[in-house]
Amino acid sequence: NAGVTQTPKFRVLKTGQSMTLLCAQDMNHEYMYWYRQDPGMGLRLIHYSVGEGTTAKGEVPDGYNVSRLKKQNFLLGLESAAPSQTSVYFCASSYPGPGTAFGQGTRLTVV
Amino acid sequence: DAKTTQPPSMDCAEGRAANLPCNHSTISGNEYVYWYRQIHSQGPQYIIHGLKNNETNEMASLIITEDRKSSTLILPHATLRDTAVYYCIVKSGGSNYKLTFGKGTLLTVNP
Numbered sequence: 001n002a003g004v005t006q007t008p009k010f011r012v013l014k015t016g017q018s019m020t021l022l023c024a025q026d027m028n029h030e031y032m033y034w035y036r037q038d039p040g041m042g043l044r045l046i047h048y049s050v051g052e053g054t055t056a057k058g059e060v061p062d063g064y065n066v067s068r069l070k071k072q073n074f075l076l077g078l079e080s081a082a083p084s085q086t087s088v089y090f091c092a093s094s095y096p097g098p099g100t101a102f103g104q105g106t107r108l109t110v111v
Numbered sequence: 112d113a114k115t116t117q118p119p120s121m122d123c124a125e126g127r128a129a130n131l132p133c134n135h136s137t138i139s140g141n142e143y144v145y146w147y148r149q150i151h152s153q154g155p156q157y158i159i160h161g162l163k164n165n166e167t168n169e170m171a172s173l174i175i176t177e178d179r180k181s182s183t184l185i186l187p188h189a190t191l192r193d194t195a196v197y198y199c200i201v202k203s204g205g206s207n208y209k210l211t212f213g214k215g216t217l218l219t220v221n222p
Contacts, residue, residue, distance in 0.1 A: 004154070031208060042198065042212030043155065050208075058209070090154050092210075099157030100147075100210055 002026055006091050006103035013081040013110045021076040021106050023091030029101070031094045032074035033058070034066060036087040037105075043090060049074055081110045112211060113138040113201040120217045123193075129186040131216055133199030136180040142203045144175060145210070146184045148195040155198065155212075158184065189220045 007022040025032065030051050035043040045058030047066040055066045063085060065077045074093075078085060086109050094100040116134040123129040135144065145160040159166055159173045161182075166173045172185040186193055198215040202208070 033209070035212075040214075042214050043210075045209060045211070048209060088152075092154070095208070098160060099145075100155075102154030102156070104154050105152070 004091055004093055004101050004103035006089075006106050008106060009104070010107045011109070013078075013108065015081060015083060015110060017081050018077070018079050019081065019108075020078075021089055021091075021108075023074045023076070023103060025072055025074075025091075025093040025101070027093060027097070027101060028071070029093035029095055029097075030071075032068060033092040033094075033100075034064070034074065034076045035090045035092065036060065037090060038087050046076065046089075081108075083110045086110045112203065113142055115199045115201055115213060117197075117199050117213065117216045119214065120219070123186075123189045123218060123220050125191060125220050125222050126188055129189040129193065129218055129220070131184040131186075131197050131199075131218060132181065133184070134181045135199070135201045138179050138201050139203070142201050144173065144179075144182050145200045145202055146171070146173065147198045147200065147210075147212075148193075149198070149215070150192075150195040158197075186218075189218075191220050191222065194218060194220045 004025045033048040034046040037043045049068040052071040089106045091103040146158040147155040149155045161173045175182045196215040
């Protein structure tokens with residue numbers, strides 16, 4: 001049982017490049033989330049999904065897109081990366097069961 | 112969701128109990144209190160949650176006041192590995208849907 005797995009763990013992008021962050025969970029959770037965390041701050045919700053084929057905007061969705069084609073996977077896309085998107089990104093999943101499980105994070109730097 | 116107030120930082124001696132307070136004076140009747148922690152550079156980790164009654168698991172105890180306006184997370188025998196940021200989150204329902212993180216309390220366990 002691997003829990004929540006994020007790929008890649010580190011990435012450096014040039015401004016304007018695109019990329020996709022992959023998240024996979026093996027707990028059969030219905031809900032999945034993408035958060036970002038900037039230095040000295042708490043996590044902020046980017047997008048989330050309450051089931052396969054569904055997505056919704058969170059607190060800071062601009063500049064990101066997501067897809068949930070399979071229940072176990074949740075993809076986060078950056079179409080045209082900007083330096084303001086330099087951050088640590090966390091994927092998470094929940095329900096059923098107590099607690100939300102988080103991945104180990106992806107450190108993204110946009111130069 | 113009700114707002115929470117936590118001290119920005121606390122210290123604790125190794126082997127002693129760590130008592131982390133949280134104020135949630137506007138909590139409503141169907142809102143749960145959740146605690147998570149984030150060890151440096153890692154994803155947050157679920158610790159415990161409760162509604163009215165005190166709760167205990169293998170990680171910690173949660174004490175909720177009778178009026179539910181505040182709570183305390185207790186780590187009975189803190190170790191150096193318990194040094195982390197601890198987040199108190201108030202959320203309606205029991206499914207952890209869309210957690211909102213504040214800045215939490217940085218607990219430093221000293222040898």
